[in-house]
Amino acid sequence: MLDEFDTITEENIFLFAARNYYNPLGIDPEEFKSDLNKFKYIKRLLNRYIINNVLNERLILNHLIQLANVFGIKPTLKILEFKLNKKEYWSILKPFLIFLKYIKNTEYTDIKMDENVINQLRKI
Numbered sequence: 001m002l003d004e005f006d007t008i009t010e011e012n013i014f015l016f017a018a019r020n021y022y023n024p025l026g027i028d029p030e031e032f033k034s035d036l037n038k039f040k041y042i043k044r045l046l047n048r049y050i051i052n053n054v055l056n057e058r059l060i061l062n063h064l065i066q067l068a069n070v071f072g073i074k075p076t077l078k079i080l081e082f083k084l085n086k087k088e089y090w091s092i093l094k095p096f097l098i099f100l101k102y103i104k105n106t107e108y109t110d111i112k113m114d115e116n117v118i119n120q121l122r123k124i
Contacts, residue, residue, distance in 0.1 A: 008078060008079065008081075008082040013079065013082060014036075016075070016078070016079070017032075017036055017071065017075070017079060018032070020071045020072055020075035021035070021070055021071060022070055022071070022072070023035075023070055035066065035067065035070050035071075038063045038066060038067050039067070039079060039080065039083045039084075040083075041059075041063055042060060042063050042064070042080075042084070042093075043083060043084055043089070045059060045060050045063075046060075046084070046089050046092050046093065049092060049117075050088060050092070053116075055116070055117060055120055057096075057117070057120045057121060057124070058124075060096055061096060061099070061100065061124075064076070064096055064097070064100060064102070065100065067079075068100070068102060073102050076102075077097070077102065077103070080093065087111060090108065090111045091111055091112055091113055091114045092114050092117050094108055094111050094113050095113045095114065095117045095118045095121055096117070096121065098113075099121045099124075
């Protein structure tokens, strides 16, 4: 299903997410909406880190794991790329994705990882 969408836009992101959504308990519109909102929550947590230097690493990990469980890793990455389109976010996000083994260290090579995030994740 991933191949059908070369680029995600505001017009097709909902359809892309719906086509890649898997919930073994069945598709409940409220649950789907709740899962989609996790992308917003991650963005807020990254902004909180950027502004206040407060990193909720376990909460970010939790949201990323939940998203990958219901959308799959590749679709989750594609939606994250669309929703979090600033390099600033990705320097924080990349260590989490490597930690979870969602990407390899050799991917997204143009992004320098935040050292503080790396150190926090090493403590887990």
